[in-house]
Amino acid sequence: MKRVIIAGSLLLGIVAWFLLDLGQYLTLDALKAQQAAIDGLYRDDPLLVVASFFAVYVVLTALSVPGAVILTLAAGALFGVAAGTLIVSFASSIGATLAFLASRHLFRDAVQSRFGARLRRINDGVERDGAFYLFSLRLVPIFPFFAVNLLMGLTPIRTWTFYWASQMGMLLGTIVYVNAGTQLARIEQLRDIASPGVLASFAALGLLPWLGKWIMGAIKRRKVYARWQRPRTFDRNLIVIGAGAAGLVSSYIAAMVKAKVTLVEASKMGGDCLNYGCVPSKALIKSARIAEQMRHAERYGLESAEPRFSFKAVMGRIHDVIAQIAPNDSVERYTGLGVDVIQGHATIADPWTVEIACNDGSTRRLTTRAIVIAAGAEPLVPDLPGLTESGYLTSDTLWEEFARRDEMPRRIVVLGGGPIGSELAQAFARLGAEVTQVERGERLLPREDADVAQLARDAQERSGVTVLTGHEAVRIDNDAERRLVMSSQDGDVSVAFDAIIVAVGRKARLTGYGLEALGIETERTVVTDDYLATVYPNIYAAGDVAGPYQFTHTAAHQAWFASVNALFGQFRRFKADYRVIPWTTFIDPEVARVGINEQEAREQNVPHEVTTFALHDLDRAVADSATRGFVKVLTPPGKDRILGVTIVGEHAGELLAEYVLAMTHGLGLNKIMGTIHTYPTMAEANKYAAGEWKKNHAPERLLKLVGRYHDWRRG
Template sequence: MTGKKSRLIIIAVIVLLIAAFFIFDLGRFLTLDYLKSQQAAFDSYYTEHTTRTLAIYLAIYILVTALSLPGATVMTLAGGAMFGFWTALLVVSFASSIGATLAFIVSRFLLRDWVQNRFGDKLGAINAGVEREGAFYLFSLRLVPLFPFFVINLVMGLTPMKVRTFYWVSQVGMLAGTAVYVNAGTQLGRIESAAGILSPGIIISFVILGLFPLFAKKVMEIVKARQVMARHPKPEHFDYNLVVLGAGSAGLVTSYIAAAVKAKVALIEKHRMGGDCLNTGCVPSKALIRSAKMISYARRAGEFGLRKMEAEFNFAEVMERVQSVIARIEPHDSVKRYRELGVDCIEGEARVTSPYSVEVNGRTLTTRAIVVATGAAPYIPPIKGIEQVDYLTSDTLWELREKPEKLLIIGGGPIGCEMAQAFARLGCEVTQVEMRPRIMGREDADAADFIRQRFEDEGIRVLTEHVAREVRVEEGRQALLCDHRDNKVEIEFDRLLIAVGRRPNATGFGLEELGVRLTGRGNIEVDPFLRTNIPTIFCAGDVAGPYQFTHTAGHQAWYAAVNALFGDFKKFKTDYRVIPWCTFTDPEVARVGLNEREARQQDIAFEVTRYDLDDLDRAIADSEDHGWVKILTRKGSDKILGVTIVGTHAGDLLAEYVLAMKHGLGLNKILGTIHIYPTMAEANKMAAGVWKKAHAPEKLLHWIEKFHRRRRGKGSAADPAEPGREN
């Protein structure tokens, strides 16, 4: 008989058996109610025909498991009730393992060749992992099932795992869980009345049933940790409690916290203290934006009742001011300050050589834990010919001293947008290229479209749906070729700024040799406690993701430091519930929580409240009466789901909503809070008032109106005529 015919016969038999199970409703015999109603008859038959009963039970259990039919759990409980703990444990343990192995073999015989032939190129890593550590993975799934057991049986059949390995691991791995269920079954079998449900035995059994997965998960964590660490001898003593790699926001805060709780900590930085935020990111960009805004105010003189105002400037001097701002803030992040705090600051290139050691400047530091806070670097897209030009990034931009005449910016995210507006205000001819349908793709369309219109009004050429393909340099002329729908577009430039995002600095310093796992996006893979798959190595900041903000790096640093130092006693899951951010264009765009697009994608019922800033007294007085506050609330409630603010100082205004969302305060609380008049912050109270007006209790107000009318008395001169009646 050919393999194909054998497969068809097996499939036909399986289909017939499964069909019979459902057609004849055989599942009704595998319910607790039915088995309980027949318990007396089962007990009598079992007493007279012990061996036969066990054999029939064994065969049915194997069949149910092999066909992946529902009912195995009920049969396990019933086995405990009918046969007692030890007999049921022995029979169920073998029956479940045999049935699972049969399902494994059938899956392998029917599907493995087809799956491997079709997807073999994508399954190489999985196959290699199964061959290397498949027994351990299977044991983990058996002990703490991430998927139903029948799924595990079928999926494992598609892998190279040996049948005997699958059987013995299943036999051992399912034993503890089987014992818990069988024990619960013995207690269920003793229930004679409703009062029996509250007996100590049944209560204890179900407590064990509930706690077992948690206990098993903890055991597996310990086993996995020991398996990973077994290859690395633990030092008898340590130089440090914590070694931190990277002195950006995450590394600085981690070190600060560790020193504050009197841990001995070393901070290693290969370049400059303060990291990207101080030297090439937040600080210099905001300094430049401020200078550019002053120039824009001069051009808006007429809005402020001034006939004429000119801002004379030298581009190089503006860029030097940026450096002076960095220099003034630098002491906050300096080696001197951190040494005074108790941190050993080491300048050099670090390499992680084991879960307990870091090498720097030829010296090996032993440590109980390591926090990797190595940040990220600008991502350079694979554009043909890009290497021909001296392109700029957010790292190198600040070296400019000669103003570009034609600046081309690739990227419509926060960095690209902020720099496009700043350089345009400094007198550059700016073209911004974005491959997606709009700039600021994370924000709602109304905010993105508003900023685009502002950009175009200021002379910025914004080209969306333009895909950069090639850089050409011919006779000193530099140009970017883009695809725009079905057309080719050529854009000439003097200087090119690449601002399409940042890639994590996750490799090149020893982690890959230790087997630290990365995500598909290139971040270091961490659990909710910011711990890598090596228990002594933690991460924080851009290298960990999922956000690339200075404030989230500092937020993660607390969890990384505390979990690294005290995780053996108490661990804290990183709280990502309320993450705000702001793009510092003019006007600013700030957001926390969901926007409309995300709420729809998640199928969340919501209401939108919008307050336009052209109604706000302070905004009018400042001639900044543009933008809005948009609040998403849960339908029928004042609970805040998300807020987007477009306007002057939007990032500052957002803080009130961040606090409210963090601590569960609704719009009614904001409405009941005094806000200083006249300030921009009043916009938050005004927005809450708009929501309240839309949710006013109309029926109650109608009755209150009648109450007041009656108190004024009939025929009151101030009482307006009601419709249909004369005064």
């Protein structure tokens, strides 16, 4: 009803404007012709004239129709500079705010729903610096003020902020035009006031806030660096700390643009992903999946057999896989690319100096223009009584420990129901271990939708995992038989184990790099701005140490922004873009996601509708006996724009790539449906999901008319 009233009022006002030809009274000639009569009215009843003038000005500004300039001149001619400026300043600001509110109530929801993803950066910028941007625009009259009113109404800027920034920003221009109105008889045309020179002066004035912002930034930078002595020359353009995904990509980019770059790594090249995470876990998962297929070969018309294998050989294969990939991340390769690789521990001594304790016992001290901190993350180990004495393992330590064993531990407890814990629990269970997975929350994979979490739990239990959700670890009793004691709604319970794997999350590596001494702020990660810079504009952070995502592909993504900004930020800096971040949990069936899911859409109050295509209707899935899972797509109600996608099924991580591409380039489901997909493939699931969406949005009225047309054609 509010929208109807606002729209109706605006429509009536605009119709009246044109039907009554009110514009004829708001010209320079009309104002001059009526000036004497208006002066007489003002002398007879000044309060009535001021009130009427104020009301007319507010209404015209709120309707966004022409005439404000003429009324501003009239204010000078009638009321003088001081009174005229006061009246126009408040009338124009109130009218502008009414136009702003009308735009907000009528159009903002629709515009944000349709273009929300593309406007996210603008929205974030307005929320942070909206008053600054608006004030700058108001200082420059070459931007139509009515357009500014309407466009700002589509943004999240607060109404009060819009009002005071408008009143302050328009004040100088108001004074100029009101003052011109006191000399109305001398003005022959409007360009006598707003000459190119005057407009150029206003434009220059509009740059003052930006110049002021730059000066304030320079003062802030000078203050940050005040206690340090800057070197006159530098040994390096860039020093990168850490040779994981973020560090490797950062140093690679620097070398490619011919910068002199040093990469420092205290442990293994390739970081966690190559040595402890992505690569070894996927090699393990593959072996476990083959064992599961052998155990259930009857699904494929074959004779089932209990897999026989050497655990030592399985672990040996994992290390062989690491060894095959390692040359891609090796010292030799990066040295060949032009990167100076130093094996040692780096400490940032000052904003331009890095001290390196080399692994060979020597030390080096290098100066550099910029630094990228890419120190990665490490397993989070809870403060659990008895854990230290239990000989616990983590996703970092289990690979070398298990490689030394001839036999797999018979009973394994996995603490944690997230992706890492779920992947390891299922893999070891498929290899024959008695695995208990413990999660204190009510479900596995808590960031996923409830139906996805249930499918994940079903998959774990089918693989032989005993899943205990709603169980919180209390202590470990390290007696003759080690036992994990847990509390639950049903009381304390315990489970015996031969090995316990802690997989409750990972934390950024923040200590030992000199961050505290420099005053670089850290919370759970290194605190950075939108450009990945720390409080020091020449020190950046990327990857797990920077957050907010702990994925290898995100670390590489951030590395581009960090390294380019570090090397070329004096010319232009780029904000890190997190609009389309995919990830996959590699259990069987896989769980892959990009964008928001139903759970997040509800939490964020994002209007959405859900389209689901079940894999049991896909020919290739039936042929592969891989029918468990679905493709779930979120879109705005009635709109062909993808908000998020969750896929559960075999090769879900690969299937997701099509949606990642679509979301990155603003393509909708109609485009996916119109793309030829090879038959029979799992990728057809994406096309069929798009078809389900199309079927749900079929133009029923048009189809009825088409049906009648065909009836008529048949005679």
